[in-house]
Amino acid sequence: MLNIIHFSTNDFGGAGLAALRVHEECLSADFNSKLYVLNKRSTSSHVYSKSSKIKRIFNAPINRYDNFKKSLFLKNRNSFYSLVGNGNVLDETALREVITQDTNIVVLHWIAGFIDISLIENVCREMDVKIVYYLMDMAMLTGGCHFSHGCEQYKKICANCPETSNEQYRVKIAEHHFKQVRYSIRLAPYAMASSKFLLDQAKDSALQFADYFMTRPPISKKFEYRPKAQSSGSFKVLMGAYKRSDERKGYRDALRALAILDSFLNEIDQKVEVLVPSADFEADFQSFKNITLKIFSFAKNDEQLIALYNSADLLFNTSLDDSGPMMVLESQMCGVPFVATEVGVASEIAQMFPDxxxxxxxxxxxxxxxxxxxxxxxxxxxxxxxxxxxxxxEYYNLFNGNVENLRKIGASETANEN
Incomplete structure (x- = not known):
């Protein structure tokens, strides 16, 4: 039986939910699997929060200040920098309580702000534990950006970053990327991703991996199209951008597009209802004549998500910086067509299945x-x-699932010999 430890900053959101699902798949396969997170929302007894509430409260203003400083230095709002592997919450003592001699594999999901990768190196190399980078975007491969937007410096070293003219910040980005490369050489991690695009980026990057695994997305088989009676009412558009302040989700572009769409709709007898979870921009829709906004709470489980996707006629995703996101894959499995920015998996699917x-x-x-x-x-x-x-x-069923791939990694010869 494999003993697997997962680390993720959250157990919710796109990458966090993926981490939770992979962990649950491992439990279903009778692996001894544990998920450690900074911020926990799930009720699972196998998910553990390794940070006190006081420490999380203390770190919150520090993180906001760091994000504010970054925003001053970045020229292009399309870029979002997170120094993955620079976390300061889980120290080495706590890490050694979690990773023991019995641990076979450590899976690193999205760990920004949670664990410093140098601690992972110290503990895992000492105990000969295999490392898996579960890639949901490019942040583990770059100096900090989630998506490269055509920049190829991550293939060498992210020096002279084109997204900032601040020399100190350029140095910080280069140092961070160099550290990522150095630790990959020492750790020889395995790369796993549900996206051919992401796996290709990992192969092209300066980081060194022991092997690469294309894996089925951590999405239940229950996500499928469920036919419903054709409605003559509003055309329902599910929108990914839900926060005005979150630049990387592209809300400003979405609002501009909807304003243009509203004028187009004067030509036909059709109303549009835009579905957005927990939106904070209700006032922005008041000037529209043909478009209304429906705000609802975030789905609490898969059944609610499946029902939501099946109620939509179209997914509108304006993400500027995600190499996924998960909702594109989830909605596609529920038969929802999309209009999306050519970022990540949406482009991949559109090339394979133009319809x-x-x-x-x-x-x-x-x-x-x-x-x-x-x-x-x-x-x-x-x-x-x-x-x-x-x-x-059917396309994703061509690939092994997460459990099968982790079994292969567990059975492989140890690569951490440097």
Whole structure:
């Protein structure tokens, strides 16, 4: 039986939920699996929070100040820097209480602000534990950005970062990337991803990996298209951007696109309802004549998520910096077509299955509006939505699941000999 330790900053959100699901898959396979997080929301008894509430409260203003400083130095709002592996919450003493001689594999999910990668190196090399980088974006491969936007410096060293003219910050980014490369050479981690794009980036990067594993997304087979009666009411658009302040989700571009779409809708007899979880921009929709906003709470479980996706006619994702995100894959498995920025997995799917969705350049609000308008005028039938779901699920079923890949890694010869 494999003894597996997962580390993730959260057990919620895109990467956090993925970590929780991978952990639950391991438990279902009778692995001795434990997930350690900084911020816990799940009720699972196998998920442990390794930070006191006092320490989390103390760190919160420090993190906000760090983010503010970064925002001053970055020229392009499309870039979001998180120094993954620079965490200061879990120290080496606490880490040694978690990783023991019985541990076979440590899986690092999204660990920004949680664990310093140098501590992982100290403990895991000493105990001959295999390391897996579970990639949900490019942050582990770069000087800190989630998506490269065509920049190829991560293939060598992220020096002279084009996103900032501040020399001190450029040095910090380069030093961080060099540290990531150095630790990858010493740790010889395995790369796992549900995206061919991400796995290709890992292969091209300056980081050194023992092996690369394309894996099925940590999404339940329950995510599927469930036919419903055709409605003559509003065309429902599920939107990924839900916070005005979160630049990387592209809300400003989404609002501009919807304003253009609202004028297009004057030509046809069709109303649009935009579905957004916990949105903080209700006032921004008051000037629209043909578009209304429906705000709802975040889904608490898979069944609620599946019902939400199946209620939508289109996913509108304006993310500027995610190499996923999870909601693109989840919604596709539920047969929802998309209009999305050409960032990450949306581009991958659009290339393989052109009927499944359309991608546009980030910040091209006019093109976004045109694509949504076209989707409204030619709404997908039940048969077409079923085909979307079947195509995507059959494609990912070609690959081994997380459990099978972790078994292979567990059975492989130890690579940490440097």
């Amino acid at each position: 499944n969705g359309e991608v546009v350049a980030p910040s091209d609000a006019g093109k976004m509006a045109e694509k949504i308008f076209a989707a409204i005028k030619s709404q997908k039938s039940c048969a077409q939505r079923s085909a979307i779901s079947v195509n995507v699920r």
